[in-house]
Amino acid sequence: MTRINPTDTTTAGEGSPVTETGSAPQADVFELSIVVPTYNEAKNVPELLRRIARVVTQKDIRCEVIIVDDNSPDGTAQAAREVDVPLVVRVVERSGPRGLSPAVVDGINLARGTYVLVMDADLQHPPESIPELLAAVRGGAGFVIGSRYVVGGEANEFGFYRILNSKIATLLTVPLVGRHVRDPMAGFFCLRRDLADAEQLNPIGYKIGLELLVKCRPGKIVEVPIRFSPRHAGDSKLTLSEQIKYLRHLRRLYDWRWPTLSQAVLFCAVGTCGMVVDLTLMTLLMFFGVAFPLARVASIATAMVFNFVLNRRITFPGAALRTWKPQLAKFVAACSVGVVINWSVSNALYALIPSLRWAYQLFCIVGIVTGTASNYLLSKYVVFGAGVAEDEPGRVDSARRGKRSP
Numbered sequence: 001m002t003r004i005n006p007t008d009t010t011t012a013g014e015g016s017p018v019t020e021t022g023s024a025p026q027a028d029v030f031e032l033s034i035v036v037p038t039y040n041e042a043k044n045v046p047e048l049l050r051r052i053a054r055v056v057t058q059k060d061i062r063c064e065v066i067i068v069d070d071n072s073p074d075g076t077a078q079a080a081r082e083v084d085v086p087l088v089v090r091v092v093e094r095s096g097p098r099g100l101s102p103a104v105v106d107g108i109n110l111a112r113g114t115y116v117l118v119m120d121a122d123l124q125h126p127p128e129s130i131p132e133l134l135a136a137v138r139g140g141a142g143f144v145i146g147s148r149y150v151v152g153g154e155a156n157e158f159g160f161y162r163i164l165n166s167k168i169a170t171l172l173t174v175p176l177v178g179r180h181v182r183d184p185m186a187g188f189f190c191l192r193r194d195l196a197d198a199e200q201l202n203p204i205g206y207k208i209g210l211e212l213l214v215k216c217r218p219g220k221i222v223e224v225p226i227r228f229s230p231r232h233a234g235d236s237k238l239t240l241s242e243q244i245k246y247l248r249h250l251r252r253l254y255d256w257r258w259p260t261l262s263q264a265v266l267f268c269a270v271g272t273c274g275m276v277v278d279l280t281l282m283t284l285l286m287f288f289g290v291a292f293p294l295a296r297v298a299s300i301a302t303a304m305v306f307n308f309v310l311n312r313r314i315t316f317p318g319a320a321l322r323t324w325k326p327q328l329a330k331f332v333a334a335c336s337v338g339v340v341i342n343w344s345v346s347n348a349l350y351a352l353i354p355s356l357r358w359a360y361q362l363f364c365i366v367g368i369v370t371g372t373a374s375n376y377l378l379s380k381y382v383v384f385g386a387g388v389a390e391d392e393p394g395r396v397d398s399a400r401r402g403k404r405s406p
């Protein structure tokens, strides 16, 4: 293995905001590309590279390491270039908006190995586990996770809030990846490079591994137990805003997998919340002695506005780009149509099937379902307009680029 001198500076991809230094000669053939996203990891990168070098030398793994840095103010890129290790180290500096996932996508686009392994720079992911992850992809797995939650793994997770958070976050992925994947949130994973179709990738936030698991259809998924260590130095960048991004990312993945169903499910969830608002306000107004008919008007109107706001922002996010007043008028009209349909269907059934009148609730349920379906279809095609845009205008450049360097 050769030490690569940080000489040439190249710009990768079409108009992409990344600059690379220290490229290896093009003729090199690598089995493995190790992609490491970094932001303010100058104190960790030297030790990381030394430990990677030790293990890949021992196991004779032909690999390149691609450090993808987001212009870290602490000089991470420089620190990576200066480390003296018997390893091909490529340093990629991004200048666009920073982000863990897009940095990893850029790294994957530049990778030249048969397999790509992604890991953090802070040594929470032990480099000594790399051979085991590689062995599993060599053995035919499409995607291998360095997992905290299989037998032999260690999460090193402390605090009720953090554990609960992680459990709920993982639970929300079950419909997407199945129950058998124990650690879909991991940032330590390895996959066949040809499976990572950059055109498909559009992640926001931290969970690039989940994005790949869902979109690349890797077939056989294997989890290798790892000991998730405490951070070597510095602080985590996982802020509350990153966690909110996770919810938006999940929504994108659900939309991607089940485009129509996921929207309809959200619409019903909003409707259910609206019902809670309606009943709560109704109870309050009655408690304060407001007359029933008036209380009904106030609580129905409030719930309707509540549903309107949520549907406009969450269920049909593209609609929020247009003016709200005509939309609100149409929404109220659509809901009124829904009420008429609900009333008509349940009454018609009551009149037509006298033998089932003892279970009249059934007629009401059919009325509610058809009324809701009408509400949904009118909202989708008339109120908020068809062809609803993405919740995040402007995909990450690197994901669009979809081209790899030779």
Ligand code: GDD
Pocket (backbone or CB within 6 Å): 036, 037, 038, 039, 040, 041, 068, 069, 070, 098, 099, 100, 103, 119, 120, 121, 122, 124, 185, 186, 187, 188, 206, 207, 208, 235, 236, 237, 238
């Ligand atoms: N290029 C780039 N840009 N890298 C970033 C950015 C960014 O904006 N933000 C974070 N990173 C890098 C860090 O420098 C580190 O190498 C890695 O991404 C993980 O960041 P941490 O801040 O250490 O994340 P964490 O330890 O809280 O989360 C890790 O564990 C989670 C599981 O609990 C990550 O691996 C997550 O992906 C994982 O889900």
Ligand code: MN
Pocket (backbone or CB within 6 Å): 120, 122, 124, 231, 236
């Ligand atoms: Mn970390």
